[in-house]
Amino acid sequence: MNTPVRPIARDELLAALRDLPPLPSVVLELVESLGHEELSATQYAAKISRDQALTAKLLRLANSSFYGRGRQVRSVAEAITVLGLRTVRGAVTAAGLAGSFRRHPGFDQDTFWRHSLGSALCAQALATELGRDDADLAFTVGLLHDIGRLALASAFASAYGDVEQWRHEQDCPLSDAEYAVLGIDHAEVGGLIARQWNFAPAIVDAIRQHHVPPASAELTLTGIAHVADAIAHALGLAGDEDESVPALVLPVWTTCGLSDAACMRVFAQAEAQFETVCEALLH
Numbered sequence: 001m002n003t004p005v006r007p008i009a010r011d012e013l014l015a016a017l018r019d020l021p022p023l024p025s026v027v028l029e030l031v032e033s034l035g036h037e038e039l040s041a042t043q044y045a046a047k048i049s050r051d052q053a054l055t056a057k058l059l060r061l062a063n064s065s066f067y068g069r070g071r072q073v074r075s076v077a078e079a080i081t082v083l084g085l086r087t088v089r090g091a092v093t094a095a096g097l098a099g100s101f102r103r104h105p106g107f108d109q110d111t112f113w114r115h116s117l118g119s120a121l122c123a124q125a126l127a128t129e130l131g132r133d134d135a136d137l138a139f140t141v142g143l144l145h146d147i148g149r150l151a152l153a154s155a156f157a158s159a160y161g162d163v164e165q166w167r168h169e170q171d172c173p174l175s176d177a178e179y180a181v182l183g184i185d186h187a188e189v190g191g192l193i194a195r196q197w198n199f200a201p202a203i204v205d206a207i208r209q210h211h212v213p214p215a216s217a218e219l220t221l222t223g224i225a226h227v228a229d230a231i232a233h234a235l236g237l238a239g240d241e242d243e244s245v246p247a248l249v250l251p252v253w254t255t256c257g258l259s260d261a262a263c264m265r266v267f268a269q270a271e272a273q274f275e276t277v278c279e280a281l282l283h
Contacts, residue, residue: 007183008156016155017193020101026051027096030089031199034136041085045076048092057095058088061280066273090120090139095281097143106161107153111238113282116143118237118274123228125269129262134221141206141225142232144199148190148207149174152182173246175211187211215251223252235267237274 026047033044049055055076061067062079073079080088098113123142127135153160159182167177175185191208202221210225226249232238233245258266 007181008159013184013189014192017151017189017196020151020154020193023100023197024051024054024096026054027093027100028197030093031140031197031203034089034140034200041080042077044085044088045080048088049076051096053099054092054095057281058083058091061091061277064276064280066276086136086139089136090124090143091277091281093140094120094143094277097147098282101150101154104153104157106157106164107150108240109150110282111240112146112150114278115232115238115240116146117277117281118232118235118270119143119145119225119228121270121273121277122231122235122266123224125266126224126228126231126256128269129258129266130219130256137202137221138224138228141203141210141221142228144190144194144203145207145210145225145229146186146190147193148186148188151189151193152178152186156182168242173244185211211246213249213252215249216255219252219255223255226252227256231266231270235271237271 029047030044048058058076058079059073062073062082067083073082076088083091094113094117098109101109103109120139120142123138124135127138132138152163163174163177163181166172166181167174170177170180172180175187178185187208187210191204194204194207206220206222206225209222210229213220213222213226216223230246230248233243236243
């Protein structure tokens with residue numbers, strides 16, 4: 001491949017994004033509820049129970065060897081008791097997203113979702129280690145940070161194959177290949193999708209800027225998404241043969257202030273849950 005194909009026109013891109021499959025209503029409701037604790041566990045259970053597929057995956061997770069308590073969990077309400085509301089919200093959001101996009105030849109969705117879940121768990125572990133109260137949001141932005149990549153591969157399958165070819169031939173970061181071939185990258189597309197889904201501005205910004213987080217005196221949600229993405233790649237959680245670790249923005253990493261021991265705790269927490277979560281939610 002010697003020359004890039006025609007970049008995607010803005011109106012063509014926006015039209016394609018409008019045609020993306022809608023998220024399950026319960027997923028939209030759960031994401032909208034982040035940071036608002038007025039809903040009770042009973043109300044959450046009622047919402048989730050409306051979706052049989054999501055309920056089945058949630059019960060599979062609750063009954064897994066990692067989370068199981070020696071007795072069979074048979075309802076969403078029991079699953080919330082076993083897993084906790086934070087884990088339930090993240091699990092249902094992940095399962096709902098993973099089940100909403102059709103598979104396309106040439107794009108490995110299994111690897112994509114394994115990295116997304118790995119990033120989500122790393123973001124949650126990082127937020128928890130730092131004593132923050134937004135671990136739910138951290139999980140969600142970790143899960144969604146690459147959603148633009150999935151959207152591009154779904155809406156422009158042939159052109160996105162050219163992106164992958166360009167990346168391998170030029171040995172360059174994925175975003176650079178996307179710009180060269182399509183005239184836009186997955187982070188910007190992800191921000192457009194998050195805005196289309198009416199997600200909170202903090203989630204939109206974290207997705208849109210996860211490769212280039214702005215410098216800040218305090219670690220932002222965008223910074224957490226940036227660091228978690230790099231950690232998930234470094235741990236090789238996706239199992240991708242071409243795994244590469246994106247460059248960290250040094251001031252953002254420094255703002256984390258993690259000791260070696262704290263880093264190891266974050267790694268261990270994410271890795272301990274990873275295979276169980278993938279098995280329950282992606283199959």
